[in-house]
Amino acid sequence: MKKEKAIAALAALAQESRLDVFRMLVQSGPDGLPAGEIGARLGVPSPTLSFHLNHLKHAALVSCRRDSRSIIYSADYKAMNDLISYMMENCCRGDANQCAPVAACKPARETNVKPRLRNAESEKRGKVNA
Amino acid sequence: MKKEKAIAALAALAQESRLDVFRMLVQSGPDGLPAGEIGARLGVPSPTLSFHLNHLKHAALVSCRRDSRSIIYSADYKAMNDLISYMMENCCRGDANQCAPVAACKPARETNVKPRLRNAESEKRGKVNA
């Protein structure tokens, strides 16, 4: 992951409404939620919410698709995994005796990877989703 | 982890110099590095570096101790783990078939992460890369 992308993702998450939105989408799973539902649950006015959703989208932390009049947003789990990996890269000089490394959320429906390949190593090898 | 703490940590990391510093400290392991060494490696003027180190410290992502004339900064791995856990909390509605949850760097010299965050895969020892 490139540094600029990591900074964009962190900046996107470093704001209360956006962090709330992202966590809500993470918890909702790959199906996501319509913008209106998110705004209603969080009590955020629609222009403000739209601003924040756009911010998250530009940071590639969420993606969206139109479904009739609604726009459905969902978390991008791979972006999250990449971000975590970037921050913890080569931690403790890679000393295996000192450090147990990262594995992050990987929903089965967003990947073609067998369930047992869920760790940072497989993340590195296998290109999976966007 | 409380929301305010997570936001403070994310905001602290969402800036190039601070992200560089934090990653350098993560890679340096629990022993840390003196401020001067960090500044020299990154080419950041000392007042600017001090500002950023202070920002990271207030966000509880690093701690520091004096060693003679130097001040040694080191990454707080537990804070990092807590942050990742907060972001991925109850991901995919906790559905174990859909989602393998997080475990982050756990240097032997620090106290343990929460047991629920660890699974068989994360126990595997190895190097993390982006």
Added chain:
DNA sequence: TTCATATTTTGATAGGTATCGAAATATGGA
């Protein structure tokens, strides 16, 4: 068409953050 709903864009305002020279503080040694 015309209307109602869902969401985004515009634009103004208020407030927050980064940078770094110069000065201040802390430590250890001569």
Added chain:
DNA sequence: TCCATATTTCGATACCTATCAAAATATGAA
């Protein structure tokens, strides 16, 4: 003591971000 080194604090400047009313756009139904 006085000096050199390591780091922080101060303060001015410049730039960046959040909010939300009002208007615009997109969709589907009557």
